[in-house]
Amino acid sequence: MGGLREVAAPFVVTGPSGVAVRTRLKGLTAGDEEVLRLVGAHLGSLASRDLKARCVEGLEHSAESWAARKRELTGVSSSRWAGSITKATHDQWALARRGQAAHIQGLEAGIRTIAHRLSLPVGAKGTKRAPGGYRSRREWHAKARRLRVLEDRLGRVRAERDAGRVRVVRGGRRLARTRHHLADAGLTAAQWRRRWEAERWFLQADGESGKRFGNETIRITPEGDVSIKLPAPLAHLANAAHGRYALATKVSFAHRGSEWADRVVANRAVAYRVHHDTGRDRWYVTASWQIPAAQAVPLEAALAHGVIGVDTNADHLAAWRLDTHGNPCGDPRRFFYTLTGTAPHRDAQVRHALTRLLHWAHSCGVKAIAVEDLDFQAEKTREKHGRRRRFRQLISGMPTGRLRARLTSMADATGITIIAVDPAYTSKWGAQHWQKPLTSTTRRTSRHDAASIAIGRRAQGHPIRRRTTPPPHDQSDRAGHRTVQAGPGTLGREEARPRIPGPRTRCVPPNAERTRATRASNTVRGARSDQEWVQDSLLLTE
Template identity: 65%
Template sequence: MEARRGRLAADQKAGVVHVVRGGRRLANTRHHLDEAGLNGEQWRTRWDAARMFLSAGGEGGKRYGNETIRVSPHGQVSIKLPAPLGHLANDRHGRYTLAGSVVFAHRGQAWAQQIDANQAVAYTIRHDPARDRWYLTASWQPAAVTQIGLDAALAAGVIGVDTNDEHYAAWQLDTHGNPVGAPRRFDYAMSGTAEHRDAQIRHATTRLLRWAKTCGVDAIAIENLDFGDSKTREQHGRRKRFRRLISRFPTARLRSRLASMAAEAGITIVAVDPAYTSRWGAEHWARPTSTPTRKTTRHEAASLVIGRRAQGNPARRRTPPPARHQSDGARHRSVQARQDGPAREESRPPRTGTRTRSVHPPET
């Protein structure tokens, strides 16, 4: 705080003016009113509305979770006025009650539970000059997420999700690692403003979680992606198109959105190793799951490998029956290890007993 105060004092002494709340874009619009289709009065209304807001932090234990801006369960809003404005109060105890009421269309039930328990709820009142409406925003700290065991989360199966540049590729698996039904695709656009991209991700994530609820699955398996060290030119050379694709891939946003929204929906997120998921999916699952009318994509096959890896199953399918002949026309058999066999990362058990060629001859 002292360092920030020192910088602001130096800027004030030098005559440097910074654009404050309202945004640089709105300030530049003042110089291009004809292009924006506004006049001076309309621009001043938007400029004042960007700075005119009322916010109050929540207080746990107080009535309805906020003493300054109080919202009743029926949507009645009252504001605690300061002492100099006490003569403007129209209610008891120096409060001003608004004539209109508010309704929370999104997560209204969660808000009602919060205020019924007198838990802290923060409110912000702002004005939208374009629509000439007043809005009240409520926010609160979510409850701690209950951690459950992996076996309990996977008891009803899992949905494997392959995160891609502009869509989720998802497939439901049963408890034995077999695909159930047809795969699903949930698209989101990565063009436009940051708010538009974030809204697209939230919309696709909401549809994914609703489908998981419909399937009766309590767990979603995703890749634990991290491209922090893979965006440099030293890593991928002159592959500019690939580096640009990695740079625009919303890894952190997808992870944070999916984790937070899944916690609210009561669904567990299982992060798995992303190594060779697309390659093994295309090798072992793309052709067997394809039909004459529909071909399984590489991303859909990768979602099966991700789901099986979350369950502890190998990527390969079960061993098919042997061929009728041993000629070169028969395909190779895809061998799969047993469930009680050691994993790839585990050490092999030592050999027991003596070897045949190491037995010493009897002394006689």
């Protein structure tokens, strides 16, 4: 079919480049918490000042200005605290620039859609690939006004990007807006203030290889003792040597604790971040470090023991195991999760679903999991889907990026390879070729289960169309093994099966003239016939 787009080849997803583990700081005294608050508030004010200076520089930033900002911060903190603050400032500014570029792309997509629909007559029907005109003159007029608003907004954002100006809110823009909707958020003014101040604190330090225990600013010994290098204005609060404050608690990392201990003993770089959860009134510390990129497993080696195709949905993962020939084995599996509540709860739901998926893959002996290379960033615009608000909420709630990143990180520790495939037509063709054949009285195959088979077969390089039973002998062919399975190099093998006219497909009547000579007589022997047989005259030729 000429309207189908080209399907990209599957590829092996690269493994994670870093590790982050978190544990709780239990048993802190009132003095410990007060020192952490003072240090976080002081360094947070310095981080806000440095971010403001970086935003003022815009595109005029240089190594000299960076060094000047770092020297200014060193006098009121320390050289290592100043390095961590300036590095975090640059990362935040770069993130804001990427968000600004994504915002421009979204505005341009919305303007193109509205302009196209305005150019069509009112009530014109659309197609699968392009929307139609607006339903009424009233809607046409409203969208014409919105077009002007988006064009003005796009002009302002482009001007800000050309000038190097970004808009950043330390603590989060969403939390800042929550201040005006405290009743809806279920917060009081004092609760919001504590949360706002905690989000603006700065208690993170980069690691250094070769230094004692991998970090000179926030130090955690292999035995779990935690100490912090105090900034210069707070040096009088030190209770240990060299201006350090030792917390009255010990920590241990349950997850990847042995890896962390090996790095600390070898004095390899480990970065730490101390965070306060105001809702639970708990303190946490996160350790992170870089790991060497694992060598990518060849696609053929990863698929040597079969594959598990996974279809991502808004509330569950539909998975089915396929053998090396692309045949589904056993029954489909579904791993449910609920994307409601707080962000940690949603993340835990995704993590638990992926844990069950990986355990099942390990029990099956499969070394590869195929997922779709999904990205809904261009699909969430209001102008593209119009009044389909529930559909926009559905695709916005699907954790495609988070799920893939989490699955890649978790699978790397288990030796399972993640394969990304093109998501084009997997749901449509999976339901067309696999849903009905795999449905029985004891198993109800859903559209998502059939899509998981299509994803797995695409990862293996097989066409999505299934192999059908060849016809028996003496039915138009005697010895040929005729199937609808297309070869790997056949053009159009991902398309639907063509409809060939003929009596076998019942789209045209059979040719009676051709079959009359070979058709058997229906006359019963001995029966009286009312028709009299007359012999035709012979054709005489000279």
